[in-house]
Amino acid sequence: MAEVIVIGGGLAGCATAYYLAKDGVDVVLLERGELNTQASGSNAGSLHAQIPHDPFVNKGPEWARRFAPSIQLMARSIEMWHQLPAELGVDLEVSTKGGLLVASSEQQLREVEAKARLEREHGLDVRLLDRREVRDLAPYLSDRVLGGAFCPIEGKASPLIATLAYANAAKRLGVSFRRHSPVLDIERGQGNYRVVLGEGSLVAPRVVNAAGADAGRIAAMLGIATDVQGFAIQVAVTEQTGPLIPHLVYSAGEKLTLKQNAIGSVLIGGGWPARWHGRGHPVTDPDSLAQNMALALQTVPALGPLRVIRTWAAVVNGTDDWRPILGEVPGAPGFFMNFFPWMGFTAGPLIARVIASLVQGKAVPLDVDYRPFLYR
């Protein structure tokens, strides 16, 4: 019998298993398919610290006030990203040359300023830039850009490498990985949980639910209600080119994030909706792609000659309020949620470290206040 069963082989699950094993805990990780094949391996690799602009504008000030404590979790997690290559012994292509949110209308400029005010109140370094400053910093931007906000700690890392680096380090520490082991049900026993698999079952006193967009289904097996949802979104990537865009670029207009990865390809996304195929998996929506590419070109005209060589769709774990769901569930002692919506790649290392400590009933070895997000 393992001490802890971790459900889910994405970044949340593999990193939690790693930190538990590092503390000497005996862990089994259960993954329905292959490791790193869902959101953690399909995302755009942005390391975000700022409040996302779209919900800031569309969900209003009360939403922003409730979301804002997430800023310090993401900022502190980015600090961890810098240490991870040395800790895991793998180059994760971590680069933080700053995030640049650009505005192309007076209205957008006012929204960028309002968001920056709130971010600074929560300790984030965000600098407002006028038209000249933005062009000095980022000459690749279009003349339509009137100004923006620069957050120096933001950047990128490789989603193709990070989760597997955690998994390999966890394996070296003795974590048992069971792939192709879908969890079908969970039964609560006397001081433990029986996790029912296709073949047989496993029992442990503590379970971590790190099932991403399926975390709501896992929680529901114990009668626990959540507002976890899965949203199909898409990303496109261009052919390789020379160094062009050092920053993580966002638009304060419609959805856009873009960045150039370590091999010189430009990843273009921002959360445009994909479609659901009749067989139940997400597929790229050409209308979203066209709008996403048009916005990218308006923002960085030098992308014009580059060919898009691949697009993909994947399911992001979301909630309506964008707030994480963390910690031991009231009424289900020993059952823990590790759920960070929408930007769980950025926050993955920090949240995993927090959950691994909470599972052991130990103090969290990080100077960060995660308590606003403990399970409600």
Ligand SMILES: Cc1cc2nc3c(=O)[nH]c(=O)nc-3n(C[C@H](O)[C@H](O)[C@H](O)COP(=O)(O)OP(=O)(O)OC[C@H]3O[C@@H](n4cnc5c(N)ncnc54)[C@H](O)[C@@H]3O)c2cc1C
């Ligand atoms: C297209 C896209 C772009 C994104 N861009 C960014 C970005 O740039 N920056 C950022 O910070 N975040 C981004 N995200 C969000 C980020 O990828 C996710 O929040 C994060 O990866 C969630 O990690 P996870 O481990 O919780 O979930 P996942 O990686 O989805 O892992 C969950 C795992 O649980 C397994 N599982 C589910 N049900 C069961 C079951 N019953 N039994 C066993 N196993 C099960 C699944 O197979 C899966 O492997 C993006 C997401 C998408 C989809």
